[in-house]
Amino acid sequence: GENVEQHPSTLSVQEGDSAVIKCTYSDSASNYFPWYKQELGKRPQLIIDIRSNVGEKKDQRIAVTLNKTAKHFSLHITETQPEDSAVYFCAADDTKTSYDKVIFGPGTSLSVIP
Amino acid sequence: DTEVTQTPKHLVMGMTNKKSLKCEQHMGHRAMYWYKQKAKKPPELMFVYSYEKLSINESVPSRFSPECPNSSLLNLHLHALQPEDSALYLCASSLSYGGETQYFGPGTRLLVL
Numbered sequence: 001g002e003n004v005e006q007h008p009s010t011l012s013v014q015e016g017d018s019a020v021i022k023c024t025y026s027d028s029a030s031n032y033f034p035w036y037k038q039e040l041g042k043r044p045q046l047i048i049d050i051r052s053n054v055g056e057k058k059d060q061r062i063a064v065t066l067n068k069t070a071k072h073f074s075l076h077i078t079e080t081q082p083e084d085s086a087v088y089f090c091a092a093d094d095t096k097t098s099y100d101k102v103i104f105g106p107g108t109s110l111s112v113i114p
Numbered sequence: 115d116t117e118v119t120q121t122p123k124h125l126v127m128g129m130t131n132k133k134s135l136k137c138e139q140h141m142g143h144r145a146m147y148w149y150k151q152k153a154k155k156p157p158e159l160m161f162v163y164s165y166e167k168l169s170i171n172e173s174v175p176s177r178f179s180p181e182c183p184n185s186s187l188l189n190l191h192l193h194a195l196q197p198e199d200s201a202l203y204l205c206a207s208s209l210s211y212g213g214e215t216q217y218f219g220p221g222t223r224l225l226v227l
Contacts (some may be wrong), residue, residue, distance in 0.1 A: 043218040044157065046215055049191060089156050097170070104135060
């Protein structure tokens with residue numbers, strides 16, 4: 001089945017700097033790659049997703065890039081703000097199952113220092 | 115209504131108790147999920163319902179029993195739980211299967227004494 005790795009596990013940046021989180025996946029047939037943000041005590045919330053037919057997607061300060069050949073995708077947050085502090089999970093769909101299952105990476109704890 | 119709701123928010127139960135968690139969505143989604151999440155870990159899939167039928171049980175112990183009474187409701191019945199079952203239980207839903215976005219509820223924080 002699908003395996004998703006994520007790096008780094010923790011990341012501290014100064015407010016205003018950029019943050020980059022990288023993920024790799026094992027299933028070359030995966031087509032869907034969502035990113036979730038989870039603040040302490042809150043639900044995971046989708047912040048951006050990308051499908052395999054595009055290489056990059058941007059939404060204001062957040063962008064995701066996908067390299068299908070290398071089987072990796074990355075989250076880029078520019079002009080970070082303290083409210084960006086959270087745990088971020090990447091995920092990839094598991095094409096070996098007949099239902100909508102995504103496999104989550106282990107998470108990155110991002111701290112934005114004011 | 116564009117949210118997944120869950121009740122209760124918090125639950126404390128003894129190992130001999132029987133309790134139920136409830137999840138509801140009115141977005142017309144036909145796939146619903148139960149996840150278990152431990153602190154500092156990603157959500158871990160437990161069950162998937164697709165069109166009100168149980169599609170998968172990820173080898174979850176029988177002390178957890180899911181139920182999907184209709185397309186908007188999902189329950190998780192708990193019986194004879196162990197302290198290690200203490201966790202955040204998240205419900206999610208998606209339009210259908212096949213790479214659709216999953217939307218999470220706020221979760222039920224469960225403590226088993």
